[in-house]
Amino acid sequence: MSGTTATESAGSARPARAAKPWDHRASATTGLLMAAPLLLGLALFVGYPLLRIFLDASSGGDLFGRYAHVLSDGVSQRALFATLRTSAVVVLVATVLGTALAWTLHVTERRWVRVVLWTVALVPFWLGVIVKNYSIYLMLSANGPVNSALRALGLADEPVNFLYTQTAIVVGIAYSLVPYAVLSLYSAFMHIDKELLHAAQALGASRVRALATVAFPLARGGVAASMALVFVLSIGFYVTPILLGGAQTPFMATQISQQIFNLYDYPGAAASAAVLLLIAVLVVGGVFALVGGRTVKAALR
Amino acid sequence: MRRDPRTLRRVTTAAAVTSIGLVTACGGTPQPGSSGGGDQDVITVASWGGRFSEAMVTALAEPFTEETGIEVRVVDSPGNFVSQVQAQHEAGAVQWDIIDSAAASDAQYLYDQGLLLDHPAALRSTLETELGTDKLTEYSFTFANHAYVIACADERVERCPTTIEEFFDTEEFPGRRMMPGDASSYSQLITILGQATGNPVDAALPVDIETALDELRGIKDSVRVWWTSGDQMEQALQQGEADLGFMYSGRAFNLADTGLDVTVNWAGVYTPGHTALVADGPNQEGAARFLEWIAEHPEAQAEWSQLMNYSVPHPEALAALPAEEAERLSDWPANRELIAAQDVPWYLANKPEIDRGIQQTIQGG
Numbered sequence: 001m002s003g004t005t006a007t008e009s010a011g012s013a014r015p016a017r018a019a020k021p022w023d024h025r026a027s028a029t030t031g032l033l034m035a036a037p038l039l040l041g042l043a044l045f046v047g048y049p050l051l052r053i054f055l056d057a058s059s060g061g062d063l064f065g066r067y068a069h070v071l072s073d074g075v076s077q078r079a080l081f082a083t084l085r086t087s088a089v090v091v092l093v094a095t096v097l098g099t100a101l102a103w104t105l106h107v108t109e110r111r112w113v114r115v116v117l118w119t120v121a122l123v124p125f126w127l128g129v130i131v132k133n134y135s136i137y138l139m140l141s142a143n144g145p146v147n148s149a150l151r152a153l154g155l156a157d158e159p160v161n162f163l164y165t166q167t168a169i170v171v172g173i174a175y176s177l178v179p180y181a182v183l184s185l186y187s188a189f190m191h192i193d194k195e196l197l198h199a200a201q202a203l204g205a206s207r208v209r210a211l212a213t214v215a216f217p218l219a220r221g222g223v224a225a226s227m228a229l230v231f232v233l234s235i236g237f238y239v240t241p242i243l244l245g246g247a248q249t250p251f252m253a254t255q256i257s258q259q260i261f262n263l264y265d266y267p268g269a270a271a272s273a274a275v276l277l278l279i280a281v282l283v284v285g286g287v288f289a290l291v292g293g294r295t296v297k298a299a300l301r
Numbered sequence: 302m303r304r305d306p307r308t309l310r311r312v313t314t315a316a317a318v319t320s321i322g323l324v325t326a327c328g329g330t331p332q333p334g335s336s337g338g339g340d341q342d343v344i345t346v347a348s349w350g351g352r353f354s355e356a357m358v359t360a361l362a363e364p365f366t367e368e369t370g371i372e373v374r375v376v377d378s379p380g381n382f383v384s385q386v387q388a389q390h391e392a393g394a395v396q397w398d399i400i401d402s403a404a405a406s407d408a409q410y411l412y413d414q415g416l417l418l419d420h421p422a423a424l425r426s427t428l429e430t431e432l433g434t435d436k437l438t439e440y441s442f443t444f445a446n447h448a449y450v451i452a453c454a455d456e457r458v459e460r461c462p463t464t465i466e467e468f469f470d471t472e473e474f475p476g477r478r479m480m481p482g483d484a485s486s487y488s489q490l491i492t493i494l495g496q497a498t499g500n501p502v503d504a505a506l507p508v509d510i511e512t513a514l515d516e517l518r519g520i521k522d523s524v525r526v527w528w529t530s531g532d533q534m535e536q537a538l539q540q541g542e543a544d545l546g547f548m549y550s551g552r553a554f555n556l557a558d559t560g561l562d563v564t565v566n567w568a569g570v571y572t573p574g575h576t577a578l579v580a581d582g583p584n585q586e587g588a589a590r591f592l593e594w595i596a597e598h599p600e601a602q603a604e605w606s607q608l609m610n611y612s613v614p615h616p617e618a619l620a621a622l623p624a625e626e627a628e629r630l631s632d633w634p635a636n637r638e639l640i641a642a643q644d645v646p647w648y649l650a651n652k653p654e655i656d657r658g659i660q661q662t663i664q665g666g
Contacts, residue, residue, distance in 0.1 A: 075660050142541040163542060164526065247482025247527035250664045260384055262484030263656060264410060 053277070056270035066271035076272065079250035084279070086169055086251070087234035093174040094230045095223065098181025105182075106189040121182040124175055133243045136172050137163065140244070164246035172240035177230045184229055188222020189215075221291050228287040232280040252276055343372045344587040347385065347579075348401040350377035353445075353609065357401060360605035365594050371587045375401075380485060383407050386416050386579055395581040398588035402445035402574025405645045406488045406652075411577075412440045413649070418578040424589045431596040436614040442596065443573035446612040448631040448640045449481065449489050450569045452553040453545040454538050455562035461545060463566045465496035468545075469516060471523045478520070479537050479546030482527025487659050488648045489570040490517075492641050493547065496568075505570075505641035510651060514658045527663050538563070550636075551610035554629050567639040571631055574611075606630065 026034070057066050070076050101121050105114055124132060138144050142159035150156040162168055192215055200210035216223075241251035252272060259269035346362070348354040354375045362373035378385050382403045389395045400408070400417075411417045417440045420428065428442055436443045451468055453461035458476050462468040468478075481490050494513035495505035497520075526543045528534040531552050537543040539561060547569060548556075557563045576595075578588050595602065599617035606613045606622060612630035613619070619627050627633055631640065648655065 075657060075664065078664060137536075138540075144540075159541070161525065242529060246533075247529050248663050248665070258484045258660075261380060262487075263652075264383055264387075266384075266387075 050277070053270045053274050056267050057274045059267050062267075066268055067275060069268065070272050070275045075250070076255060079252050079255040080275070082166065082250045083235050083252040083276075086166055086173070087231050089166075089170050090173045090177060090234045091227050091231045093170060094177045094181040095185075095227055097174070097178050098185045098226065099223070101178070101182045102185035102189050105186055106192070107194060121179055125179045129176070129239050132176060133172055133240050136168070136175065137243055140168055140171070163244060164248055166245070166249060168244040169237075169241050169249060169251065172244045173234050173237050176237075176240065177233055180233060181226050181230050184226035185219070185222060188219045188226070192218045224287045224291045228284050231283055235276055235280060341584060341587060342370070343374060344398045344584045344591055345374045345376060345396055345582075346399045346401050346591075347378045347382060347397045348375050349379045351379075353379075353402075356605050356608040360601050360608060361591075361595055361598075364598070364601055365591055369590065369594070371590065373591065380404075383411055386411055387414070389579075390416055390581065395579060395583065397579045398582035398584050399576065399578060399591065401576055403441075403577065404485055404488075405573060405575055405643055406648060407485075408438075408441055408575035408577055409645045409649055412438075416580050417441070418580050418582075418585070420578075421589055424593055427593045428596050431599075432614045433616070438575065441575035441577035442592070443614050444576045444595075445574035445609065446614070446631050447572050447610075448550045448567070448569050448636070449486075449493065449547045449572060450550045450553060450640070451545065451566040452538065452548040452556070453564045453566075454541075454543075455564055457541070457544040458564075461564040461566055462568070464568050465493060466499070468547075468568070469497045469520050471520060474545075476523075476544035477525040477542070478523050479526035479528055479534060479543035479548075480520075480524050481547060482663055483529035484656060484660070487652075487656050488643050488645060489572060490659060491648060491655050492570045492643050496641055502639065502641045506644035507647045510654055510658060514662055517659065517662045521662060550629065550631055554610060567636045569640050571637065571640045571642050 101117055105117050139146055140162035147159045196214050197210045200214045238253040241254050256269045256272045259265045348357050354377055357375050366372055382400045419439050428437055432442055451462055462474045467474055492505050494516050495508035497516040498508055498512050500508055526537040531549055534548045535552050535556055553565045582588055599615040602613035602615045602618035603621040612632040
């Protein structure tokens with residue numbers, strides 16, 4: 001009887017049927033609905049343009065001719081190789097600097113060191129692209145502080161030509177991409193238990209050997225993913241090659257821009273863009289094949 | 302009251318779909334003249350942005366609107382006229398009525414593609430009366446005319462070249478040079494090279510392309526900056542990257558006005574802008590009226606010229622300017638005879654070979 005009474009008294013305050021307990025997991029339909037604007041945006045502004053690039057590149061019945069031109073034409077070839085070479089150097093620079101910063105951030109116990117390093121690593125993120133590149137332009141110009149310092153130290157009589165060179169482009173792009181390297185490397189390093197290194201050293205390994213044989217294999221996937229990320233971002237840079245490289249320094253993005261705006265060759269520009277895109281896909285695919293998708297995923301988790 | 306979860310889901314779905322629909326509907330670019338009845342009250346002019354567009358609004362568009370009631374929308378599309386007009390035509394939705402001061406080669410290319418209109422008879426007659434035929438093509442009148450001239454930083458250059466041939470003589474006239482490097486300046490660059498080969502100012506083109514490229518190869522090692530924008534050329538001379546070089550005439554005088562000791566020599570290339578009607582524009586009648594109004598108002602042109610330091614086509618506009626300002630303009634008779642004209646049809650006919658040759662030379666090929 002007491003049970004009936006309890007049910008009746010509850011029934012007077014609540015609906016007859018007990019409410020389903022709140023579940024934080026959304027149903028598939030709700031999830032799809034919530035994601036719909038994003039999916040729509042993705043289809044319209046990413047999927048469709050990408051499809052158009054390939055369709056335009058093969059328009060007019062010329063299925064592969066424009067791709068062949070990108071790879072065989074002297075000007076285009078030079079821009080492509082310069083882009084790949086510059087991006088490879090950027091990867092090296094960003095990985096070395098990023099590794100040093102990210103590893104120090106991982107192992108340091110000092111709070112102020114972390115604050116300083118995070119600030120150094122992330123400042124380029126907060127600066128606008130024009131500000132970043134213009135500040136490097138001023139640094140490297142004939143009357144800039146770098147040349148003034150070289151002259152003051154007696155290392156140069158005449159201004160050294162830093163601007164409008166591949167070196168200037170590498171400096172500009174690497175400065176922009178070091179934060180990406182640091183963030184991706186840090187997320188890979190933070191899963192490495194520092195005690196493992198202590199154990200290796202306790203067992204007789206030198207510091208370098210402990211890093212090379214214990215830390216590196218664990219971070220391999222993350223390092224590879226970071227390098228791929230930096231490379232893929234680097235090959236698409238546009239403002240930096242224009243401002244710091246000038247017209248005399250070939251680069252793929254500026255080449256594409258010229259094809260569109262000055263040579264009126266849209267299908268050709270589409271083919272150049274498609275080649276860059278395919279290279280990016282190949283690099284990412286290659287990294288996954290080399291170190292394994294699981295390793296990359298685990299490192300970045 | 303307890304809500305039925307299925308009803309809730311239906312309501313949510315409907316709301317989501319409606320909101321997506323609304324976002325899509327509201328997000329589209331409004332097209333001038335697309336709303337019924339608005340066609341004849343608005344015209345759209347594509348201009349170069351920044352001070353250029355502001356001068357268009359202040360000196361030309363606002364007084365025109367005041368007089369006629371036709372609103373002028375100025376949209377910024379610096380250097381993108383060809384790609385934008387082509388895209389609008391391909392989409393079947395032309396939004397622009399006028400392109401403002403397009404580069405000669407861009408305008409000619411668009412006209413050859415059938416994307417610019419021949420002048421209607423009434424407009425043609427007004428333009429010929431007001432501006433004279435030398436400022437006209439079948440589809441455009443020149444506006445924002447300037448020149449590529451030789452500028453030297455006096456502090457770093459002992460003698461500033463006064464002719465193109467002197468500029469190419471790197472032994473007699475030493476110094477770190479700057480030259481146009483952007484593909485949009487190749488028509489001007491080949492005109493400079495034509496003069497460097499020895500062609501006279503009044504017949505700089507045509508030129509044997511390979512001979513012209515040899516001149517470029519000869520001077521390449523002395524060129525420190527191949528500029529791609531007006532800002533870059535000013536900075537290069539100011540920051541000491543270059544000691545002398547070709548500059549837009551207006552930019553060179555701007556530098557002089559900011560206190561840098563600059564010598565400007567009128568040797569180079571006449572560079573007119575071309576203002577024209579876009580084919581299938583939404584308000585062709587209103588646009589033609591605007592061009593007619595500009596042609597008939599030399600005082601408005603003079604005001605525009607003072608704002609921008611560029612030359613304008615009406616002879617009376619030039620006369621209305623103070624002498625010290627008019628003497629800095631490319632249409633000033635004494636200046637005009639020292640600078641060569643481009644040969645745009647010849648350039649367009651040989652564009653692939655010229656562009657490729659120049660690009661290869663500049664990039665070290």
